[in-house]
Amino acid sequence: MKPVFVFLALAVLAGCGQDQPTEYQQSINTWHDGRIERLAADDGWLTLVGLHPLPDGESMVGTAETCQVRLDATAPTEIGTLDLQPDGIRFVPVAGASVTVDGVVVSEPIDVATDADGAPTIFRTGTVNFHVLARGDRHFLRVKDNASPVRRDFQGVDRFAVDEAWRVTARLESEGMPPTVPIANVLGQVDQQPSPGVLVFDMDGKRLRLIPVGEAGKSMFIVFGDASNGHDTYGGGRFLSADPPDAEGNVVLDFNKATNPPCSFTPYATCPMPPRENLLPVAVTAGEKAWGAPH
Numbered sequence: 001m002k003p004v005f006v007f008l009a010l011a012v013l014a015g016c017g018q019d020q021p022t023e024y025q026q027s028i029n030t031w032h033d034g035r036i037e038r039l040a041a042d043d044g045w046l047t048l049v050g051l052h053p054l055p056d057g058e059s060m061v062g063t064a065e066t067c068q069v070r071l072d073a074t075a076p077t078e079i080g081t082l083d084l085q086p087d088g089i090r091f092v093p094v095a096g097a098s099v100t101v102d103g104v105v106v107s108e109p110i111d112v113a114t115d116a117d118g119a120p121t122i123f124r125t126g127t128v129n130f131h132v133l134a135r136g137d138r139h140f141l142r143v144k145d146n147a148s149p150v151r152r153d154f155q156g157v158d159r160f161a162v163d164e165a166w167r168v169t170a171r172l173e174s175e176g177m178p179p180t181v182p183i184a185n186v187l188g189q190v191d192q193q194p195s196p197g198v199l200v201f202d203m204d205g206k207r208l209r210l211i212p213v214g215e216a217g218k219s220m221f222i223v224f225g226d227a228s229n230g231h232d233t234y235g236g237g238r239f240l241s242a243d244p245p246d247a248e249g250n251v252v253l254d255f256n257k258a259t260n261p262p263c264s265f266t267p268y269a270t271c272p273m274p275p276r277e278n279l280l281p282v283a284v285t286a287g288e289k290a291w292g293a294p295h
Contacts (some may be wrong), residue, residue: 023293025162028256035259036156043129043144046151049073051268054132058083061130061141062094071084073145075128082112083133084139089114089132091123098190099125114139135270136174142268150265157260158289160232166255166286170201170210171247181211183223183272186236186263196220199242199251204282210253211277218246220251223261227273227283234290258287265291 021029040046052069059068064079069082080093089112093099099106101123113121116134123130127147133140182197193213199222200209212220217222226239238258245251262269 003073009136021162022164024167025075028162028254031257032159039265040151040154041147044151045262045265045269046154047144047146048142048262048266048268049145050130050141051133051270052141052143053141054082054084054141056084058105062097069141070144071128071130073128073143074147075125076221079123079125081104082141082292088112089139097125099123110245132161135185137185138187138189140270157159157291160256160285160287160289162256163286164256166284168201168203168253168255170251170253172197172249172251173200174198174216181213181214181275181277183275185270185272186269196245198277199253201253206282208280208282209277210280211258211275212242219243222253222278223272223274224258224278224280224284226280232283232285232289233287234260236261236263236271237278238284242289255284255286258284260288260291 034109038044047292050073054069058081060081061067061069061071063071063073063075067078076094076097078094079097079099080091083090083092091106091112092109094108100108101110101121106123110121110207112132114132114134116200120131120133128143128145130141130143131143134184177195177197179194180192183193184190190240194212194215195211196216197221198209198211200207202208210222210224212222214220220239220242222242223237224240226233229235229237238255239261240255242253242257261271263271
């Protein structure tokens with residue numbers, strides 16, 4: 001027998017004793033591959049390198065020590081000024097800084113849209129891009145660098161083994177529930193978010209509840225904590241998305257798709273935190289494990 005056929009035969013025999021993923025397990029693996037691809041994309045969360053409070057009035061942006069907003073990245077010493085006024089924000093570029101918006105060099109002062117306006121104005125220079133966030137009555141400059149060490153050295157996120165037992169059916173109950181739920185973020189701000197009700201389900205003989213956010217009849221977003229936080233999983237809880245309820249009010253919660261929030265990868269994200277009602281008394285051993293230290 002030729003060597004190549006011997007090698008192939010041995011490979012086939014070696015694989016015969018190994019469990020192959022089920023169709024469901026493979027679907028979760030494929031979903032998670034896409035999640036990791038988005039996370040590590042050129043503009044993904046791993047590129048986030050700065051979150052700078054913006055004071056009222058003018059602030060020079062750049063890497064020079066004299067800049068009011070000093071970037072820790074490879075960028076011009078002075079890029080331009082952001083002028084924060086009650087009626088809006090203006091950006092005035094520094095000559096020769098080579099900053100662009102939508103691929104066009106900014107050579108004249110322009111009005112700046114924040115993320116609260118829908119699509120923010122995104123400025124780019126080299127590998128760096130930045131835009132203005134509005135959080136309540138405060139404004140911040142979010143800075144990303146696709147050459148960041150975190151993105152460069154990223155090796156993926158560990159997960160619990162995919163287990164279909166963690167794919168549960170909940171019932172959405174809305175009667176008597178308030179139309180909004182207070183959600184706090186890591187900045188200490190609290191925002192009232194729309195909520196379609198409460199999701200009720202059973203797990204390990206316990207009746208559990210989670211309050212999602214989202215408009216009635218649409219996809220839902222859940223920030224939850226559980227007994228694994230700070231040990232196997234990120235201490236600040238995890239995220240889970242769910243499709244709209246069916247005609248009977250049933251909602252599938254697949255905890256194999258539980259993901260770490262951006263704050264687990266960078267200290268510069270403004271993540272929501274689990275409301276008290278979403279702190280589950282059980283350890284959810286499904287989905288993503290902590291990246292780095294659980295903290």
